[in-house]
Amino acid sequence: MDTISRTQLLAARWHVQQVGREPGAKGCDLLDYGVQDTGPDGAPWALHIRGFEQSDDSLAVAWTIRGAPHYYRRADLAEVSVAVSPLSSEDAGKRIYDASKKFRDAGTDPLEAMAELAAEMRKIVTTPTVKGEMSRQLTSVLPDHFLRYCKPCDAIHPYENSFRLAAIQAGLELQPDTSPPVLQRIKGLRPNNFRRLGTDAAERFDVVRNHLRFYGAATPKQVAEFLDAPVRDVEAHWPSDVTDVSVDGQTRSALTDGLEVLIDPPEPTGLRLVGPYDPLLQTRDRELLVPDATLRKATWPALGRPGVIFSAAEPIGTWRPAKAGKKLNITVELWSKTTAKTTAAIDEQAAQLAQFRGLGPGTVKTK
Numbered sequence: 046m047d048t049i050s051r052t053q054l055l056a057a058r059w060h061v062q063q064v065g066r067e068p069g070a071k072g073c074d075l076l077d078y079g080v081q082d083t084g085p086d087g088a089p090w091a092l093h094i095r096g097f098e099q100s101d102d103s104l105a106v107a108w109t110i111r112g113a114p115h116y117y118r119r120a121d122l123a124e125v126s127v128a129v130s131p132l133s134s135e136d137a138g139k140r141i142y143d144a145s146k147k148f149r150d151a152g153t154d155p156l157e158a159m160a161e162l163a164a165e166m167r168k169i170v171t172t173p174t175v176k177g178e179m180s181r182q183l184t185s186v187l188p189d190h191f192l193r194y195c196k197p198c199d200a201i202h203p204y205e206n207s208f209r210l211a212a213i214q215a216g217l218e219l220q221p222d223t224s225p226p227v228l229q230r231i232k233g234l235r236p237n238n239f240r241r242l243g244t245d246a247a248e249r250f251d252v253v254r255n256h257l258r259f260y261g262a263a264t265p266k267q268v269a270e271f272l273d274a275p276v277r278d279v280e281a282h283w284p285s286d287v288t289d290v291s292v293d294g295q296t297r298s299a300l301t302d303g304l305e306v307l308i309d310p311p312e313p314t315g316l317r318l319v320g321p322y323d324p325l326l327q328t329r330d331r332e333l334l335v336p337d338a339t340l341r342k343a344t345w346p347a348l349g350r351p352g353v354i355f356s357a358a359e360p361i362g363t364w365r366p367a368k369a370g371k372k373l374n375i376t377v378e379l380w381s382k383t384t385a386k387t388t389a390a391i392d393e394q395a396a397q398l399a400q401f402r403g404l405g406p407g408t409v410k411t412k
Contacts, residue, residue, distance in 0.1 A: 048291045049262060049299075049307050051333055052359075056310035057261045059358035061303070062324055065315030066096030073097040075324055078255040079115030079125070082106055082221075083322040085366075086401070088116040091324065093401060094317045105231070106219040110252065111273050112140075112209035113322075114219055114226075121250065126213045126237040128246035131156065132278040136243075140273045144193075144204035151190035160239045162191060162207055163215040166228075167236055170217055173229040180208065214238050244282060253282050254300070260328050261307050262290050262297040267329040293333055313358035316390035318375075318398055321350035335360055340380055354379070356387060364391075366398065372407035373399035379411060 059065065062075055073080070073095050082088035088106075092098060105119040109129040117125050131137035137155040138145035148158040162183075169182050180202045184192060192201050212219075212228060216236035220227040243252060256268045265283060269276040287298040290307065299307055319325055326344075328334060335341040344353060344363060351363035354377060362379035375395040396406040 046289050046291050046296070047304070047308060051293060051336075053307060053310055054261050054292055054333070055358040056313045057303075057307045058259070058325065058328075059313040059355075060306060060311050061259055061261065063095045063097075064317060064319075064325065064355070064358075065094075065313065068093075068096050068098070070096030075259060076104070076116065076118050076121070077249055078252070078259055078324075079109055079117055079129075080324060081110075081322045081327065082114040082116055084320055086320050086398070087114075087322070090320050090398070090401060092116070093397075094319065094323075106221050107213045107217075108209035108219065109213060110271075112206040119231075122213070122218070122231055123234055123237075124247050124250045126216075126234075127241045128243055128250035128252055129210075129213065130237060130239055130241065130243045130246075132243045132274060132282055136274045136278045137239075139275050140210060141204060141207045144191075144207045147190045147193075147204075151188070153190065156239055158191065159207060159211050159214070162187070162203070163211040163236065163238045166208075166211055166215040166217060167230075167238075170215070170228050170230055173220060173227050176226045176228065179228060183208075251282075251284075253279055254284050257284065257287065257298060257300045258303060259324065261303070262292055262299040263330070264295070264297050267297075270329045271327065316354065316356045316387065316394060318364050318391070318394045319353045319355050321352050323353075325355065326353060337380075343378075351378075354391065356390070361387070364395075368402075368404065369407055371405055373402055373404040374407035375409045377409060377411050 063073060073092055080088040080091050103119055104116050105122060106114050106116055109115045131140060134154050134156045137159055145155050148155050165183055165186060169179050183203050184201055191203055193204055194201055214237050216231050216234045217228045218231045220229060248254060252272055253268055256263055256271055265276050265279045269279040286301045288301045288304055289296055290299050331341055331345060335344050351365050353360050354362045354364055362377055364375055364377045367374045377391060392409050395409045399406045
């Protein structure tokens with residue numbers, strides 16, 4: 046069994062996730078898996094630091110993995126809707142959390158209930174529809190077991206994650222940069238409506254396989270936590286073309302055709318201000334990425350995550366932005382002493398982020 050060091054694994058992820066490419070790069074492989082669009086910069090910044098920007102409508106946004114909005118290629122949405130569908134009825138129940146109990150108590154299988162929900166959503170969205178309006182209309186037509194009392198809203202409405210996971214199955218996408226979210230029909234797409242499950246996914250979009258593809262090596266438990274899926278469903282759908290490797294004393298699986306990159310990854314270069322929900326930070330082996338428990342807690346607090354500064358695949362600190370008039374200030378907290386070259390690279394990235402937001406560069410303050 047090959048032993049893969051932490052340094053090798055992080056370098057392989059840096060390479061496979063295409064971080065550090067120069068601007069003007071064609072495409073981004075991560076769009077096969079989806080790039081989460083959470084936060085003020087979200088997916089567009091994640092793509093930018095990978096050298097890829099798209100100004101036309103060839104990309105689309107949909108609620109998918111964990112109910113979070115993700116960017117995909119518009120041309121791939123039919124395949125994506127199958128890939129992000131649950132792997133089983135049990136998986137559907139796990140992904141929708143407490144809604145599952147109400148469905149089962151009502152004698153309704155979670156998959157059947159979700160298909161009914163998606164059908165109703167499809168009927169409502171004939172023109173672009175604000176999320177709150179859709180929720181209001183759903184509340185008026187759905188049986189009680191689809192609904193819950195929401196204390197923060199002081200209102201009755203559908204369960205949040207059920208609503209989100211059913212949207213792409215109903216053939217609905219999100220209009221980018223809308224708050225509150227606006228949903229609209231995906232032109233030319235016949236809704237999957239849970240007819241084909243994730244077990245039918247094309248290899249290129251398969252969510253279990255793609256986790257191994259983009260994170261190098263993982264256990265079924267780590268993948269299940271990433272997807273909010275039951276471990277046994279992930280195990281049942283585990284790729285056959287894998288090889289066991291040892292990472293930090295733990296046995297994991299790696300795709301056999303990706304083993305060479307794990308063993309001998311290209312030398313990582315470049316420094317990037319990585320957003321709080323960037324794919325690099327979505328891995329469930331956080332203790333490997335940030336070994337120090339105190340730093341790890343500060344990197345993933347319960348509320349208000351910072352971004353992370355990566356230098357040649359290694360996390361070296363955190364950053365937080367603050368708009369000041371027409372400028373963008375950045376506060377950084379570095380975990381060790383750095384060189385003048387690293388400081389200059391941070392300043393350059395801060396200026397890029399300011400320009401990306403349409404602002405002027407402000408101060409870069411070290412906390």
